[in-house]
Amino acid sequence: MSRSPDAVRWQQPVTAGAVTALVGFTSSFAVVLAGLRAVGASPSQAASGLLALTVGFGLLIVGLALVHRVPVTLAWSTPGAALLVSTGAVEGGWPAAVGAFVVTGVLIALIGAVPLLGDLVARIPTEIAQAMLAGILLQLCLAPFLALADSPGYVLPVILAWLVTSRVAPRWAVPVALLVAVGAIAVAANRSGQSLDTASLVPRLEWTTPTWTWPAIVGIALPLTIVTMASQNLPGAAVLRSFGFSVPWRSSVVATGVGTALVAPFGGHAMNLAALSAALAAGDEAGPRERRWVAAVSAGVGYLVIAAAAGLVVALAAVAPPGIIEAVAGLALIGALVGSLQGAFEQPRHRTSAGLTFLLAASGISLLSVGAAFWALLLGLAVRATLDRP
Structure with missing residues (x-):
């Protein structure tokens, strides 16, 4: 029996939302996992962080979409997780x-609630913010090729799968690479006689009582806030505007800030407006424009379902050959x-300040117990204000 045109129109946004959740999770969870482990999380704490973040922004997506009737989608801060990798313990x-x-989380909420703070963040020169982000990303993006030297038989198929899929279906390149990586992990585990820790397959929230140190606040909180705002929230809002939607900026940013603060004790590092995956729920493939908010609701529900996989991905990482998870993370970035x-x-006139920013961020050094990004x-900023001045 043929379906009614109305049913088909509803199917489009629901399907688009499901694809948004699947692509959003599979294309970047490896980065988040690597970041949490780099700053000291145990496997169970990392699984808790993945679970808390996914459930947190899944619920917020549903709430914001229902209230504003706009296809607002959220995500974890992938560049922020890369920052954690470069920062380390x-x-x-x-x-x-x-x-x-x-x-x-508190800083992000304040930036959303206080326009003056938002203006200050927006005034950070684009080339400086981008250069800092590039330096942060460089180490992770080198991982596939460093891993290739250590485990060529396992990593090379992952890279080839990513390359081929990037040519024919770019959106699915990282999920396909991940699927090949899972196959490689299964082969490696079978050869070594390892097995998954079945006790860890069901994820559970694990509380960590926060402590506050100035090196962590200066070395993690400040650059994490800047990276999340500059490379996630601002582009995410731009994506929605490009499809003709009015962005509920204040409520979205405040909600992600409060949400970040609430999930932080369970291991979540930061959540924000989705940037890359936002187009999947807001674009033409999500159906009639007036119903695309349904795609966001579908994505939120999809994330809540996928959250159950947090324990499985951490268990897979525990038995993976050296470097293969990092290779998938690097390809994603x-x-x-x-x-x-x-x-x-x-901009040619600002290349000196941008180059120095990039190199220092990429160095990964720590001064006074504060990471290189800060x-x-x-x-x-100092070089741009002095040497780069016309």
Whole structure:
């Protein structure tokens, strides 16, 4: 029996939302997992962070879409997770990192609630913010090729799958690479006699009491806030505007800030407006324009369903050959790295400040127990205000 035209029109946004959730999760969870582990999370704490973030922004997506009737979609901060990889362990360990996540949430909420703070963030020069982000991303984007030297038999098929799919279906390149990686992990586990820890397959929230140290606040919270606002929230709003939707800026940013602060003790680092995956729910493929908010609701529900996979992905990572998870994460960020480099060096007169910012951020050094991203931002702003002046 043929379906009515109205049923077909509803099917479009529901399907688009499901695809948004599937692509959004599978294309970047490896980055988030690597970031949480880098700042000291145990496997169970990392699984808790994935679960808390996915459930948190899944619920917020449904709420914002129902209230505003706009296809607002949210995500975790993928560049922020890359920042955690480049920062590494901080003074005070994992509890201090969690404390920095709480501060990040408070700062994001204040930026959304207080227009003056939002204006200050928006005034950070684009080339400096992009150069800092490019330096942060560089280390992770090198991971596929470093892993290729260590485990060529496992990593090469992942890279080839990503390349081929990038040519024929770019949106699915990372999910396909992930699928090949899962196959490689299964082969490696079978050869080594390893098995999945079945006790960890069901994810559960794990509370960490936050502690606050200045190195963690300065080295994680401040650059994490800037990276999340500059490379996620602002582009995410721009994507929605490009499809003709009015962005509920204040409520969205405040909601993600409060949400970040609430999920932080369970391991979540930051949530924000979706940027890359936003077009999937807001674009023409999501059906009639007046019903695209349904795609956002569908995406939110999809994330709530997918959240159950948090324990499985961490268990897979535990038995994976060296570097294969990092390789998938690096492949997922190559597009972001290229875009950041283009934005950083587009203006000839500011290439000195952008270049120094990029190099210092990429160095991964720590000064006074504070990571390179913060110092790179300060150096870039100082050089731009002095040497780059006409």
